[in-house]
Amino acid sequence: MAAVADVVVVGGGVVGASIAFHLARLGAGAVTLLERSERLAAGATGRSGALVRTHYTNEPEAAMAWAAVPWFEEWAERVGGSCGFVQTGFVQLVLPEDNDLLRAHVAMQQRVGIDTRLVDAAELRTLEPALAVRDGELAAYEPRSGYADPVATTEGFAAAAQRHDATVRLDEPVLSLQQQGSRVTGVVTAAGTIAADVVVLANGWWSKAMLADIGVDVPIDPYRAQRTLVERPASLRGERGHLTVIDRRHGIYTRPHGTDSTLVGLSSASQPSPLDSGEASEVDREFPDRARARLAAALPAFADSAVRDSAAGPLDVTPDRCCLLGPVDGVEGLQLAVGMSGGGFKKAPAIGACIAELVVEGRASAAPIEPFDPDRFTRGGAIESTAYRVGGGPEESREALVH
Structure with a gap:
């Protein structure tokens, strides 16, 4: 006999776990979260x-990310436990030729209600003395931003979902969707069939083939993202260490990791990659040293720091680099939360709330979700962003992904 759930969520990353939590919190009935690996946050x-x-650089994503900030700030009260959030503050630096673009984006974000402001070189040196800054350079500063622990965040959502009577099943890959007419009626897993009133796909790149089997083509391409951990100099040790930074001058993003390491990734390090080849988890040989050198250019204190570890992982990327959220035209009983394009983590609390509200209440109020319509590309409604130029070398481009 088939198992039964009111809602099945496919994908045990941070987005899927958030959706399961919010569904259970809103009383969606029997909620089951399925993860193909033996642990959560494995992808x-x-x-x-x-x-x-x-x-x-677009209002829909800024609004969604802003709606998520209070969840990280008030995690213990809202979810329980700790997500490892450290409020270091954040700065976005750009090349001088993009100063006017930065001003326009900060003005847009302030209209959304975001706590952000422009800072000049003098104030930036005060906020983060470790940064190499030249006169005339501008940055956007967010005092409430920082970083969190991705695994702790995912596990925290899942544990809270279970406290609200949701079921979490690991090591249970979904093989296919069940469909009756135009309605999705459940999933087939390696362990059997689960009938459901609603299926939510939050399984990234793996959703593409699953959806193709029922005649739905989603515009997602697989990419590979790389990052490395570098020893943090003694002058910057401690949990808050230094600001969280995206530096378009040098093509990096960076933030503290623990008390004595710093994580760094490159703007150009997200590249098309066939995920079935195993390449998604492979780190390019030259990547760690290149990342450390770029980090040292932005924060000279890292000039003599050693590389400690590196990793790579898969991204599911859409044509406009924005996620696909909500129902698909012509298919009942199905909700999508895929195509995160490398930016899903920070938005996950708000995305989970929006999808749960769609399922339970028929409309989302946690944040504006309409721009992320999965069918927007067939309607000419791609989300428009005006990206910053990226320095650091000839291989960089305006199309680079930094999240």
Whole structure:
């Protein structure tokens, strides 16, 4: 006999765990979270930079990220336990030729209600003395931003979902969706069939083939993202260590990791990659040294720091680099939360709330979700962003992913 659930959530990363939590919290009935691996956060989430920041160059993403910030700040009260959130503050630096663009983006974010402001070189040196800054350079500063622990965040959501009577099943890959007419009626897993009124896909790149089997084509391409851990100099030790930074001058993003390491990734390190080849988890040989050198250019105190570890993981990337959220035209009983394009972690609390509200209440109020319509590309409604130029070398481009 088939198992039964009111809602099945496929994908045990931070987005799927958040959705399961919010569904259970809102009383969606019997909620089951399925993860293909033996542990949660085994895919993109576990290798995430886990930045918590709101600086985006389009309003929909900025609003979604801003709606998530209070969840990280008030995690113990809202979810329980700790997500490892450290409120270091965040700065976005750009090349001088993009100063006017930065001003425009900060003005847009302030209209959304985001706590952000422009800082000049003098104030930036005060906020973060370790940064190499030249006169005339500008940055956007977010005092409430920082970083969190991606695994602790995912496990925290899942544990809270279970306290609200949700079921979490690990090592249970979903093989296919069940469909009757135009309605998705459940999933087939390696352990059997689970009938459900609603299925939510939050399984990243793996959703593409699953959806193709029922005639739904989603515009997602697989990418590989790389990052490395570097020894932090004694002058910057401690949990808050230094600001969380995206530096377009040098093509990096960076934030503290623990008390004595710093995580760094490159703007150009997200590249198309066939995930079935195993390449998604492979780190390029030259990547760690290149990342450390770029970090030292931005924060000279790292000039003599050693590389400690490196990792790579899969991303599911859409044409406009924005996620696909909500129902699909012509298919009942199905909700999507895929195509995160490397930016899902910081938005996950708000995305989970939005999808749960769609399922339980029929509309989302936690944040504006309409721009993320999965069918927007067939309607000419791609989300428009005006990206910053990226320095650091000829291989960089305006299309680089930094999340």
